[in-house]
Amino acid sequence: MSEGLVVIVRSLIGFFSLLIFARIIGKSQISQLTFFDYVLGITIGSMAASLATDLSSRAWPHWVALITWAALGYVMEKITIKWRYAAKFLEGEPVIVVMSGKIMDDALRKNNYRISELMGLLRNKGIFDVSQVDFAILEPNGQLSVLQKPENLPLTPKDMNIKASSSGISSELIYDGMIVEQNLRQFKKDKKWLQKELQKQGIKDVSEVFFASLNPAGSLYIDLYKDRLQNPVDIGDYKGPY
CATH class of the missing domain: 3.30.240.20 (bsu07140 like domains)
Known part of the structure; x- marks a missing residue:
């Protein structure tokens, strides 16, 4: 019974610590998280879990580690906001992977991307033909932003009362x-x-x-x-x- 009470208390400490740290570090949506943010979140969550359930050790070392990682995350966030070069190094930068309907194969290789992955991302945007793309930009969070060529922008054959066949x-x-x-x-x-x-x-x-x-x-x-x-x-x- 005493162990259960200890787990409850330590869980409350870990829970509210995480809540406070999450509010302080930032409010980025999951879709906007970079890989570094994602790994940082997993690590801090793992430490909070250890704080709650690892009864073989005292609570305060886990809590100190939790505070340290959260503080470092906060500091790095402030640095990336004020120092653009640090943001470029830590979070990456957008990369053009398709330009004027041409695939930038060097850019794909540098970002360890395969053609099949690029085509899958384009299909998720409703684009099945690369030649329709004016620019496709791989964002730091892994999402693909696509600008179609002017002739492929949302003026559909239906708008012009034209019957179109499937390609x-x-x-x-x-x-x-x-x-x-x-x-x-x-x-x-x-x-x-x-x-x-x-x-x-x-x-x-x-x-x-x-x-x-x-x-x-x-x-x-x-x-x-x-x-x-x-x-x-x-x-x-x-x-x-x-």
């Missing part, structure tokens, strides 16, 4: 310089057809292509390793003074 879902024909023959056969195409289509766009070899897809409507999307973009945009944070 279907695109399938990969080339992935990281390699031909996906199974998908070619699905569209009743062969390598010769694909080579001709590439040559039409001045592409001599499949190894130049980072990603290519085809939809049932016959629209072929091609993205090269070396994208032919003029005046690429950089939305990264400023580089100084620090």
Whole structure:
């Protein structure tokens, strides 16, 4: 019975400590949390749980550790607010992963992202064709912000009393310089057809292509390793003074 009472008291201490720390550290929504914030929250919660249930040790070391981690979290939050370079280092910065319908493969690699993950995020936005995207930006919290090209913005064929047919879902024909023959056969195409289509766009070899897809409507999307973009945009944070 005495142990149960101790657990109740320690749980109350841990609970209200967490409540106070959560109010002090910030009010970011779960969707806005960075990976660092997420790990910090888990660690502090784990310490509060140990404070409540670890009866083999005294409570005050757990509580001191809890206060220390919460205080450090608060200090780091203030630093990232006042010092932009620290925010860039700790929280990351937005990165353009699609520009003018072209996939920025170098940006994907630097952020350890695969094409399949990018395509999944685009589909979550209701976009099944990369060529419709003007800009896609990977935010520090892992979410994808998408700006469609002007002709793909929300003026629908229905608004214009135009009957539109479905373009279907695109399938990969080339992935990281390699031909996906199974998908070619699905569209009743062969390598010769694909080579001709590439040559039409001045592409001599499949190894130049980072990603290519085809939809049932016959629209072929091609993205090269070396994208032919003029005046690429950089939305990264400023580089100084620090």
